[in-house]
Amino acid sequence: MEVxxxxxxxxxxxxxxxxxxxxxxDYFKELYRLKTYHEVIDEIYNQVDHVEPWMTGNCxxxxxxxxxxxxxxxxxxxxxxxxxxLKHTDSPYIRAIGFLYLRYAADPKTLWSWCExxxxxxxxxxxx
Numbered sequence: 001m002e003v004x005x006x007x008x009x010x011x012x013x014x015x016x017x018x019x020x021x022x023x024x025x026d027y028f029k030e031l032y033r034l035k036t037y038h039e040v041i042d043e044i045y046n047q048v049d050h051v052e053p054w055m056t057g058n059c060x061x062x063x064x065x066x067x068x069x070x071x072x073x074x075x076x077x078x079x080x081x082x083x084x085x086l087k088h089t090d091s092p093y094i095r096a097i098g099f100l101y102l103r104y105a106a107d108p109k110t111l112w113s114w115c116e117x118x119x120x121x122x123x124x125x126x127x128x
Contacts, residue, residue, distance in 0.1 A: 003077050003079055003082050003101075004107045006107050008105075010070070010073040014066070021061060022062045025061055031071045037081050041088070044093055045091050048063075048091070051065045051093060054066075069097050069100050069101060072101050
C-alpha cells in the first residue's frame with residue numbers, strides 16, 4: 001500500500017525553480033539508472049552529506065538530497081518502504097529524506113501519525 005499523499009502532482013510539491021533545476025540537472029538524469037528503493041537508499045548513503053535544497057558554495061544547483069527525494073516522489077513509496085526509511089540506522093540523511101518525503105508529499109492529515117513516534121528520538125544528527 002502506498003503512503004497516502006496529498007494528491008498534488010509531483011512537479012508541484014517543491015518550489016518551482018528548485019523543481020525545474022532538479023529535472024534539468026545531470027545528476028538527476030543519472031538517477032534514471034536506479035530502479036529500486038534499495039538502490040536509492042544506497043545512493044543516499046554514499047552521496048548525501050546535507051539535506052539543504054541547494055548545493056553549497058557558488059553553484060546554485062539542486063542538492064543530491066533533493067534530487068534523490070524527487071526520485072522517491074517518482075517511485076511513490078509504500079508504507080513499508082517509508083517505515084524502512086524512518087527506522088534506518090546507517091545514516092541520519094536516509095531518515096531525514098524520509099521525513100522530507102512526508103513533509104512534501106504525504107496527506108497533511110497523516111503527518112502526526114508518522115512523526116509522533118520520532119518526536120523524542122535520540123538519534124544523533126552526526127553521520128558516522
